[in-house]
Amino acid sequence: MGLRYRAVIFDLDGVLWDGEPLYHEAFNIVLEPLGHRVSDEDYVNVIGHGVEEAWEWMRERFQLKDAPRRFLQSYDTAVLRLLARPLQPLPGVAPLIEELKRRGVALGVASSSLRQWVDATLRGLGLDSTFGAVVSASEVQHSKPAPDVYLLTAHRLGVNPTACLALEDTATGIAAAKAAGMFALQVRAASTALPPLPNADLVIQDYSQFDLSLLDGAVSGR
Template sequence: MISVIFDLDGTLVDSEPNYYESGRRTLERHGVPDFTWEQHARFIGIGTLETLELLKERYGLRAPVEQLLAEQNAAYLELARTRTEAFPEMRGLVERLHARGVPMAVASGSSREAIEAVLEGTGLSALLTTAVSAEEVERGKPAPDVFLEAARRLGAAPASCAVVEDAAPGALAARAAGMHCLAVPYVARSAGDPAFAGAGLLFAGGQAEFSAAAAEEWLGSLGGGWAGGG
């Protein structure tokens, strides 16, 4: 049977608005008052730590990146617990796979505390009990480390895993891990990114086009079909 590894932010849940707002507040506190959503969108799919390292260099911020990370995490957690929504069709896919007994995990660039806050806040924690944060591995996406660790915890070979991703760095990480990839681009205009070319199933229209039933059928085909059909 195939094992399924979900990215969290922008894939399972629409947390990007919370990441933008927490980042905007942090940058404003350090003298950058005009950070826009368009600027934030360039970093979608990259871990928070890596993003802050790039922003620190770009804006010449004096604060240590560890301080920036602590400030943004605190702001994000405040928002995550009460303002995060799971994408309905994606929740439907998780429920369908759970009913089939499919091994599942979350592998995210977010902190462990943020992952737990989002899963608890959206009620997905009961269905997704295995989670890996990029903080727990050596390298974040597009390196494959977080997906390989998730497979290890599930007791699954990488080749028998499928990753569900919304961003180019995650799609590259899935390929580097030797895993199948189901891509649902968070930013629809990024669907033509070469990183998505290797996806086994691409919903180019993003969440508006995503179908839990179609995804379930494709995932089943990777393992030779679901036992008992349906």
């Protein structure tokens, strides 16, 4: 009998690697010269959102006079400079990917980040030739929590969305995956992990808890 889930689609930041601290640092690189500092409590409000939404939140939080688009170029420069540093996947990611590939499971990435950040991150992680489809917020009309990025990833993999298992770390990501008709699994392995999300079909603390029988549909959601 074939697998219940024939594709696994990963979010990027907070799922494949502990990326949120880097984006947090980039916000401060841009804002500290203006006399502002983004605290941990501030930053949690933008995790999982697209870059323009995040900068709109920053504009309101710090009463910035300029429109969010005024900061996008300097933020992009800061992010890409930071992404040039050595990057490491979260523990357990590499062996899980190898096992999924061995079982013939299609692999994809569906990210709210910009395409240039996604590509730079996957190169830095040594995963740039790993996935059959990589889709970013740059390629869809509506970012998460809309399902667009997941639907396009499934389409490019040639797999029905209902036969896809999505790995996410944020409420917007879980909502996007479920809106696409996918089984949505919350991974809490990153340093910025959110509390267990009530709309996730299943929650794991790290990749040691990923049960491969999920692929057969043998593990039910909560």
